[in-house]
Amino acid sequence: MKQTNLQTSAKRLNGKKISDMIWYRTFQIITFLCASVIIVIIAFILIKGLSPFFKTYTIDGDEYRVNLGEFLIGTTWFRHPNHYGIGYIIVNTIYCVLLCLVLAVPMAIFSALFITRIAPKPISKVLQLIIELLSSIPSIIFGLVGMGYITQGVKYVASWFGVQTAGGLSTLSVVLVLAFMIYPTITMLSITAINAVGKDIINGSLALGASKTQTNFKVVLGAAKNGIFAGIILGVGRALGEATAISLVSGNRGSGPTFSLFDTTNTLTTTILKGFQDTTGLDYDIRFSVGVVLIVLIVAINIILNAVKRRVGAKV
Amino acid sequence: MIKRKIIDSFWNVLTYLFSSVGIIVLLLIFIFVFSNGASTLSWNLITSDYNQTTYVLSYKDKYDGGNFEYKCKDDEYFSSYWGIAFTDTVNTEGVDSVIISYIDDHSPLLNGLLDVGNDNYHHLQVNQYVTTALLVGEEGNIISCPARKGAESMAAGFNRGVSITTLNLVDGGGGIRGSLIATLYLILFTLILVLPLGIAAAIYLSIYAKDNWLTHLLKSLIDMSSGVPSIIFGLVGLLLFVPMFNALVVSEGYSILAGALTMTIMLLPIVISTTKEAIDVIPKKIISGSLALGASQTQTTFKIILPNAIPGILTSTLLAIGRIIGESAAIIFVMGTQVQDHVLPNRGGTTLATHIYNLMGLENPNYKLASAIAIVILMSVLILNILVKLIGYRLNKFGRKH
Amino acid sequence: MEKIFEIKNVNLYYGEKHALKDINLDIYKKKVTAFIGPSGCGKSTLLRCLDRMNDLIDNCKVEGSIKYNDKELNQYDTLTLRSNVGMVFQSPNPFPMSIFDNIAYGPRCHGIKNRKALEEIVISSLKKAALYDEVKDNLKGSALALSGGQQQRLCIARCIAMKPDVILMDEPTSALDPIATLKIEELINELKKDFTIVIVTHNMQQATRVSDYTAFFMLGEIIEYNTTNELFKNPHNKKTEDYITGRFG
Incomplete structure (x- = not known):
């Protein structure tokens, strides 16, 4: 029997089926691997991070183990003698993020409103490009x-008030840097949200x-509030996780908490970063504990913010 | 009606104010970065090492001087005695320095400088920084040419010197x-x-x-x-x-x-x-x-x-x-x-x-x-x-x- | 009969397109006037001229004279004009707020803050729009949770809350089912005691049911304008007759 070229031989068919199977399994395994990344991360950080509380360390001949309670509530962070307390650091972190929201959110919402509803088309396009650029820096x-400008500025402002600063390294610097960093993120998401508001209710x-102004503030912002809030949540996530930029302007405070704008400060991320290069033993492990607290804090804040978002959204 | 217009304009002004922040921030960043970095940025920067190597070299023998000729570009100063040209420049840390901008193929300095540190002969290259040079003149006088006096004075000093006691050279530095x-x-x-x-x-x-x-x-x-x-x-x-x-x-x-x-x-x-x-x-x-x-x-x-x-x-x-x-x-x-x-x-x-x-x-x-x-x-x-x-x-x- | 709108020699252009050609029309006070005609013939466009909503469209140019209460339209401040001439749109467009806030929106924008005053306005508007009984227990509920017909009546109530002289309706029932449509038509018959109504409709029978005067549009021109009775019983123009008898749609 002649077999035409267009008919697939049984052998060819089998070959196809086998290769299909192989590729399917390969892709599947890879996907499972990718999905397991987050689990691995959490698992290892937890294991290493909890060890200071369950292992005993020998430092300078003394046996030492960190007390979980002291750790969580503590108000100092010293290496020698081991007085690791991140209570105050948590407070400082939340304080800085809150302040930066106070700055960034109004700026972002007004900018988004301006770009989408008020500015003439060409200016609007240019501004949007600028915001996109900013968000990718x-x-x-x-x-x-x-470090270069803002700390100098803060030093200058502080001198008006007659306050001494550590060369401008201060809470205010941290707040400003954070605010400028998350402002583009919130603005871009707000722009999307505002653009999605139906023309019919505007009309x-x-x-x-x-x-026009009343329409913008009462109807447009109201209809866009879900999207804007999503932008805020994203911004908060970014602010909580930021490390290197803040470590350059925070001044790394050893104790606290502090609420003064011109004092140096400390966040969870800068604590992990500071001086990690020549650490061993407890000082090394404790950074993972801070990492655990950071993850817990981020998850907790995300849950709270999402719950608020749902309530705000439902109250239509 | 008027009241509403006032309230409206108030909100409008606020909006304009807050939106200009984005531009201001971007400008801040660019101004800072460019004003500080633009002068430092150069091809040299991109291709050189970060860590510096310092050489201490010398040319102990008395040199009778060749009659080198070279057409100087702007800012270049040529020593016809030794066949070497210097230029003023700014190094990667923004400090005024002098670099070697030309070496004649027949210049004795090309391969004749002895590295005091390892007793090898140093191959002189263009774009190496001279921090200071100490020469000896005809009458045995000491001629000192520090970089801060500039390239012109260095070239002049070389022209008067017949041997080099020390030549401090810095290679690389601040490169990325x-x-x-x-x-x-x-x-x-x-x-x-x-x-x-x-x-x-x-x-x-x-x-x-x-x-x-x-x-x-x-x-x-x-x-x-x-x-x-x-x-x-x-x-x-x-x-x-x-x-x-x-x-x-x-x-x-x-x-x-x-x-x-x-x-x-x-x-x-x-x-x-x-x-x-x-x-x-x-x-x-x-x-x-x-x-x-x-x-x-x-x-x-x-x-x-x-x-x-x-x-x-x-x-x-x-x-x-x-x-x-x-x-x-x-x-x-x-x-x-x-x-x-x-x-x-x-x-x-x-x-x-x-x-x-x-x-x-x-x-x-x-x-x-x-x-x-x-x-x-x-x-x-x-x-x-x-x-x-x-x-x-x-x-x-x-x-x-x- | 008093004229509330006098439209004389109006031509409207969307860029190059000549959308309204030499329109001459009078709208009478406290009567229902209907604009009928095939799609795209300019009925909605003319309607939107009456409260200057066309101003919001780029490259739309209007020539001619439209007088509202003996004063040229463009001599009015738009905010005042629109609080006297209200509009109900084709698709209900309630704000994503509570029923109460939707209706109180207009008065609030015009400076009424007093809680009692607002409540009075909301309740009376809902009653006039024949919606009050259905929602009176749930004024704080979301407006978006209402049915289509209820939302449209809400929009009418929202419009009435401004105490306008004129209500413009742009195909208000085209998105609604027959029962909701009937309710709105009944409402229109009630409303005309207090308001002048101009209604654009695709549905000729609706025009016969609710309107006192009817204008028939085609390709940007008014072919015929007369009392509804006359227009439908004795059309003077052959095109009118063809349209009414369904020879084209």
């Missing part, structure tokens, strides 16, 4: 500019005799 | 070649790892995976890791990957390889989601068409799906490169902060971003060099962004899915 450069508002 | 190469290595190795893995996972999730709880779980797990801050990835890398390569006897301590692995797990979510978007946009009917012709799923994947997903894959590549260039926290933990001039994959080093971090941590932060590096980073990020946009406009055949 690596954080280290914000840190660089922070409806205008037809009732409301002015 | 090492960091640049390390960055490129990191990008290369990371892409080699993250692209195949990410694309494979994207293919599985878009095409093969059934719509059940397991698939949802996988997707969620992958998404979750994009919410983890980069410093945690650094810690994990330090914990897992650095020892791993050490155990394989490939490296000792930090390594670029460990950095590549760390960046890989960090970038997997974004590569997977961008590629997945590109695959999802391909109309189902094209895929059905291929299968209906008797092609196997594998053939369809490689001949139809992948080629049509290329724009998305390219986009994810560019996004990944952008993140790698900008990443600092994770890399510090697995590659260290020591600037390397001789870069090897199994050794640590600094990328452009961590080099800035290193410079900021010095007792005297080197703003000029850091700003120069920042310019390089900004330009790269800018170009990458433009490329991503271009790909978006030009190559998307199936329309954009927002």
